[in-house]
Amino acid sequence: MTAQRWRLDGQTALITGASAGIGLAIARELLGFGADVMIVGRDIDMLESARDDLADEFPAQAIHALAADVSDDEDRREILDWVEDHADGLHILVNNAGGNITRPAIDYTEDEWRNIFETNLFSAFELSRYAHPLLARHAASAIVNVGSVSGLTHVRSGAVYGMTKAAMHQMTRNLAVEWAEDGIRVNAVAPWYIRTRRTSGPLADPYYYEQVIDRTPMRRIGEPEEVASAVGFLCLPAASYVTGECIAVDGGFLRYGF
Numbered sequence: 001m002t003a004q005r006w007r008l009d010g011q012t013a014l015i016t017g018a019s020a021g022i023g024l025a026i027a028r029e030l031l032g033f034g035a036d037v038m039i040v041g042r043d044i045d046m047l048e049s050a051r052d053d054l055a056d057e058f059p060a061q062a063i064h065a066l067a068a069d070v071s072d073d074e075d076r077r078e079i080l081d082w083v084e085d086h087a088d089g090l091h092i093l094v095n096n097a098g099g100n101i102t103r104p105a106i107d108y109t110e111d112e113w114r115n116i117f118e119t120n121l122f123s124a125f126e127l128s129r130y131a132h133p134l135l136a137r138h139a140a141s142a143i144v145n146v147g148s149v150s151g152l153t154h155v156r157s158g159a160v161y162g163m164t165k166a167a168m169h170q171m172t173r174n175l176a177v178e179w180a181e182d183g184i185r186v187n188a189v190a191p192w193y194i195r196t197r198r199t200s201g202p203l204a205d206p207y208y209y210e211q212v213i214d215r216t217p218m219r220r221i222g223e224p225e226e227v228a229s230a231v232g233f234l235c236l237p238a239a240s241y242v243t244g245e246c247i248a249v250d251g252g253f254l255r256y257g258f
């Protein structure tokens with residue numbers, strides 16, 4: 001009985017932005033708990049290579065991949081049609097795909113900032129709404145939103161990224177309350193610097209790297225697997241009474257005043 005609360009056998013999870021970085025680590029984590037996964041990313045080659053690697057590691061489980069852009073509403077609808085075609089409803093949705101352009105607030109073009117909103121926030125809201133009937137089909141299901149410490153305090157990501165992540169955290173709290181009666185738990189994680197493709201540029205600058213480490217009590221960069229573990233916990237039956245929460249995966253960053 002206890003062991004089953006730490007397993008996801010027979011469950012299907014849809015993970016956006018899962019061909020690399022944190023999303024790929026989440027797919028691997030959920031497969032490790034026994035789930036079947038459906039992964040989405042834009043670049044077909046990277047996506048297929050991720051699917052092949054996962055299939056080698058987890059040959060007994062179903063791993064489906066679809067090239068789609070979550071910032072495009074037609075693609076979002078296509079993703080849900082694809083899920084309906086391949087699975088009996090959905091147990092887990094992880095809204096992980098995200099992107100950013102860092103600029104001073106007054107320098108963003110309208111197209112740029114609107115696209116960051118489409119990619120990071122509107123995608124998660126719409127995919128959650130489109131997935132609602134599939135998630136509600138099961139007695140217990142879960143959404144996990146990959147937010148950021150930048151949605152909770154100022155970091156040097158630029159205002160727009162922080163705005164999208166802050167709204168994502170509030171969306172998490174609202175949907176958790178609204179959808180509790182449907183058996184859908186909704187939670188979030190808030191990572192600080194994690195070693196992925198998108199952070200490799202800034203972290204390659206030794207001065208910038210030192211500044212990041214100086215603000216991190218654990219004095220290191222996080223790994224994608226460390227975010228994936230927190231997401232995995234929130235998906236598990238073990239977290240069955242946890243909803244509307246946000247787990248920071250930040251090496252103590254948010255708790256570090258002076």
Ligand SMILES: NC(=O)c1ccc[n+]([C@@H]2O[C@H](COP(=O)([O-])OP(=O)(O)OC[C@H]3O[C@@H](n4cnc5c(N)ncnc54)[C@H](OP(=O)(O)O)[C@@H]3O)[C@@H](O)[C@H]2O)c1
Pocket residue numbers: 016017018019020021022023040041042043044046068069070071096097098099119146147148149190191192193194195196197198199
């Ligand atoms: N790394 C960090 O330090 C950090 C910190 C806080 C929060 N986060 C959040 O964690 C999430 C993942 O970040 P990451 O660092 O793992 O990024 P990453 O290494 O760049 O991976 C991003 C993944 O998302 C996919 N993707 C990007 N835009 C997409 C779109 N419009 N539609 C579909 N798929 C898309 C990418 O594939 P394609 O490019 O082929 O589409 C890739 O699979 C993001 O929401 C990010 O904001 C990251």
